[in-house]
Amino acid sequence: MSSNVILWVVAATLVGAVYIATAMVVGGDRRMLLIGKTTDAHHQFEMSCETCHAASAFAGAAAAEKALNKTCRKCHEDELKAADDSHPRKKFRNPRMAAYREKLDARLCTSCHLEHRPEITRTNAVTVALDFCVACHSEGDQDVRTARPSHAGLGFETCASAGCHNYHDNRALYEKFLVRHAGEPWLAAAPVHKASARQRAPKPAAPAALGRGDAIAPEAALADPAWLDRWAGSGHAAAGVNCGACHAPKSGKNAAREKTLARWVDAPGTAVCEDCHRPQARTFVLGRHGMRRHPRVAKPRNPLRQLRKLGLSEVVPDEVASWLADAVPPTTMTVAEARIPMRPDAAHRALDCGTCHTPHAVDTARAAVEACASCHDDSHTRAYFDSPHHALWRAELAGKAEPGTGVSCATCHMPGTGRRGRIATNHNQNDTLRPNEKMIRPVCLDCHGLGFSLNALADAALVGRNFTGTPAVRVESIDWATKRAATGKRDTGG
Amino acid sequence: MKRTSLTIAALAFGIGSAMATSAAAEGISLRKVADMLYQVMSADREVYTRRVVQRLTVDNKVVTASEHFEDDTALPLPAQMFRFGAERVMDETEDFSYALLSLNPINRKNGPGTDLERKGLQFVVDNPGENFYGEEELGGERYFAAVYPDYAVVEACASCHNGHKDSPRRDIEVGDVMGGVVIRIPIK
Known part of the structure; x- marks a missing residue:
């Protein structure tokens, strides 16, 4: 090989290395650094690498892994606490768990959830084999097959896949809970989702309720009767919220006409919604619809600051630094970016408050289903409109059934949650989604028995038909739990 | 209740950390540090068991x-509170780390998991009033370990x-050793 060729190869390698190092440390397009398809949900901020890769670019492997796992915990620790995590990290930090850690280091989220590994990624971003429970529950005193006769012939690949156990969230699956809810009928005598009933109960007119003639807005806006009618029939007008509360937020709540008109904004952003609807806004960014705005998602890098850290701010011209700036990612998720079946005609939509809630009509019934x-556009959604749940929803909307008897998409996927005596819609649609047993306590049990709920949720085909029909799957955990409880003595096997 | 649990835990942690730090500074033996940690844990455990659980669940029957x-x-x-x-x-x-274990645990995960734990738990049953001390290697690190008897202090x-x-085990009487508190301190 001639020396010229060698020189070219070396030069090209150096240029490539500088380009990659610049993208890693300073700023610029980092798509080439993406080492594999990101898991669903995380793909929304996959170019904000620092969200997860918090260690310095020159940190060692151990420090990088530690920092990586810390970022997992920062975003997910609240939901794990709420789930009464069955395998919390602190349990495995005790040195007496060292032998278990050698098999599966449960102190690290990344032991089971590796990113950028689509070829081994299963539901819930799990990347360990289905029989992972075998690591700690198959030997000596911990061998569940000898400790529980009912488990004698079971394969470890069924522990977390048959509707019996979850690694983290077992709030609706633990033994005493199963026993307490054994024998419940499939449907309650008066099935009502309590949180929905409270939210949708008719409310007395507020003393401050406003009518069509009370609207304070510029003449041009008042000239459109459609806007005015929608607002006058909305919850906002009923609660005494005049136009200026959203269109002139800087004028103060229900300000005088002059002040409102002086500070009028035609198209206010979602900040005005968030200002009043804080619990909804707080939970919206936790779910897949609003995750891009989660406060822990790293912001675009400032190349000047990065160069200053490296002592190069004087060397690199400002023009180059600005060229290196990260592309500013859109702050909202678009339908086209979703990885589940969606309607092509909705691809352009970006998700913020107004996507589901028409700003003037504030029709929560529409937001709960039609939106x-x-x-x-998946089978579960399409099947909903022919399902018993939808029939109940229609009956409630028609005034033929009590509030809370109808079941909308939001009833199950965004149920109201109580805090300090007030109910607010949980806008984190992921909170009850996967594993689907998370839905049992806040939703299913209000109307259905635990046995039926477990069976229905374990029947993937029935879920696909949106629960039209009866479960073809039978989860035996309640039977086993009641049998063990009835013996009243230690279940030592044999 | 959660606040009470956290307060006691924070107190135990604070005292424990202070002990470990002052031990390192003044050259107190690991055995002495473990003994002091145990005194704090044992006192908190007995107070919760006797003054809260026994009084409210058995004596006054106002809560379970x-x-x-x-x-x-x-x-x-009480065992959860300790955990x-x-x-x-x-x-x-x-x-430092600690755990409440037993040769006859209700929850299997609280049974002995290492040879030292098994030996120590048996020792405190066989030698009333005495503690067990030893060393062991776990996960590539060497630990000083101490096992202290845990008694059935009240009827509850x-x-x-x-x-x-x-x-x-179904024949436990007040005063019996039910298990042991295992304290470990890494030897650096």
Whole structure:
């Protein structure tokens, strides 16, 4: 090989290395650094590498892994606490668990959830083999097959896949809970989702309720009767919220006409919604619809600051630094970016408050069903409109059934949650989604028995038909738990 | 109740950390440090068991104690209270660790898991009033370990363990050794 060729190869390698190092440390397009398809949900901020890769670019492997796992915990620790995590990290930090850690280091999220490994990624971003429970529950005193006769012939690949156990969230699956809810009928005598009933109960007119003639807005806006009618019939008008509360937020709540008109904004952003609807805004960014705005998602890098850290701010011209700036990612998720079946005609939509809630009408019934189906296009969504749940929803909307008897998409996927005596819609649609047993306590049990709920949720085909029909799957955990409880003595096997 | 648990855990952690730090500074033996940690843990455990659980569940019968205390609106079991403290410490430091174990645990995960634990738990049963001390290697690190007897201090301890469906031992009497507190300090 001639020396010229060698020189070219060396030069090209150096240029490539500088380009990659610049993208890693300073700023610029990092798509080439993406080492594999990101898991669902995380793909929304996959170019904000620092969200997860928090260690310095020159940190060692151990420090990088530690920092990586810390970022997992920072985003997910609240939901794990709420789930009463069955395998919390602190349990495995005790040195007496060292032998277990050698088999599966449960102190690290990345032991089971590796990113950028699509070829081994299963539901819930799990990347360990289905029989992972074998690591700690198959030997000596911990061998569940000898400790529980009912488990004698079971394969470890069924522990977390048959509707019996979850690694983290077992709030609706633990033994005493199963026993307490054994023998419940499939459907309650008066099935009502309590949180929904409270939210949808008719409310007395507020003393401050406003009518069509009370609207304070510029003449041009008042000239459109459609806007005015929608607002006058909305919850906002009923609660005494005048136009200026959203269109002139800087004028103060229900300000005088002059002040409102002086500070009028035609198209206010979602900040005005968030200002009043804080629990909804707080939970919205926790779910897949609003995750891009989660406060822990790293912001675009400032190349000047990065160069200053490296002592190069004087060397690199400002023009180059600005060229290196990270592309500013859109702050909202678009339907086209979703990885589940969606309607092509909705691809352009970006998800913020107004996507589901028409700003003037504030029709929560539409937001609870039609808004979902205007984007989602999977079998479960399509089947909903012929399901018993939808029939109940129609009956409630028609005034033929009590509030809380109808079941909308939001009833199950965004149920109201109580805090300090007030109910607010949980806008984190992921909170009850996967594993689907998370839905049992806040939703299913209000109307259905635990046995039926477990069976229905374990029947993937029935879920696909949106629960039209009866479960073809039978989860035996309640039977086993009640049998063990009835013996009243230690279940030592044999 | 949660606040009380956390306060006790935080107190134990604070005292424990202070002990470990001052031990390193003044050259107190690891055995002495472990003994002092045990005094704090044992006192808190007995106070909770006697002044809270026994008084409210057995004497006054105004509330129950349950493993699923949140769902049951009940008191945490004394063993849970102890474990919460131990886990809270593990949230903060690896300078020391502790666990409540037994040769006859209701929950299997609280049985002996290492040779030293098995030997120590048997020792405190066979030698009333004495503690067990030793060293062991776990996960590539060397630890000083001490095992202290854990007694059934009140009737609530004995009746609950004797009546639980998963209890391997049904003849516990007040004053019996039910298990042991295992404290470990890494040898650096």
